Amino acid sequence: MTWATVFFLAAGAFGLKAAGFFGMGRLGARPTIRMLGALLPPALLAALITVQTVSVDNDLVIDARLAGVVAGGVAAWRKAPFWLVVALAAVVTGGIRAL
Amino acid sequence: MLGRHDGPNSAATLPPVRSYVRDGIIIGLATGVFGIAFGVLGSTNGLSVGQSMALSLLVFTGASQFAAVSVIGAGGSPITAVGTALLLGARNAFYGMTMAPHVPGSRLKRLVAAQLTIDESTALAVGQPSADDVEGAFWAGGLSVFLFWNLGTLAGALGGQAIGDPNALGLDAAFPAGFIALMMPALRNRSGRVAALAGSVIAVISIPLTRPGVPILLAALGALIALKVAGPPPPAAPGRAGGEDRP
Structure with a gap:
């Protein structure tokens, strides 16, 4: 792996995190967005649990x-x-x- | 049983001995074992110790790091490696949306928080029965995982093959089970249950059809479905005491 690849990975990974953290701006205060924000973790974590429990790459196992x-x-x-x-x-x- | 889910009243009147610190350390230690595995994977795929450490310090998203190194190791192009890794890391943007309102403060503090926004820190934060503990749990989980993940990576990168396969210890099952425990408060209201069910069903359907990482992104639709079908979650969720409709 080249250092350039390391750099792009780091920039991309942090960019995604920061986009979520800062990207909403004032929109984040809106009730609908806050409600969705509260419901995203159960939806995403349930999917993560499912993926980690019954899948290997693209197969259900x-x-x-x-x-x-x-x-x-x-x-x-x-x-x-x-x-x-x-x-x-x-x-x-x-x-x-x-x- | 003495547990961290003893109910809203015990949590409100008797703040536990910051159980999220203890839980954060447990998650960190388990992550550290995978950190060792990542360090080993890096050195067997030609990464220098500095490169493996740079990935764990700067990328700090386990699934993305494993995927990138594996793709390169299998002879894939850097573009494929970066693309696969970022697809797996894209869910952190959703976690960032969720955590941002709970972590107020200076821009520097929030930049550090953004870097620590991963599965484990978000799950520990939203798993708190009291809204007062959400931010503390986020930092406890994020900092603990950051510390042990990087210590593990260093040990693995320096020590080579010293450790066996963490999966032989069943640690790959420990993570989803731990996430279930952290999700329990969210499952105590109908909207949370619908969101979780929808997310899980979306994942099962899309695992065979999409690239790794995509099923978890598509599961975000589960939050929309829950809002439509079951209405808004209790106020000040995640997991806010007083909002439960638990029997």
């Missing part, structure tokens, strides 16, 4: 990850502390892989 995430999800639903949710998911998935 069911594997040991799903069992761990379901276990962690049930624990989270039952209001288990954060560390337990994370540890349970890792142990279940790692355990199945070790079988």
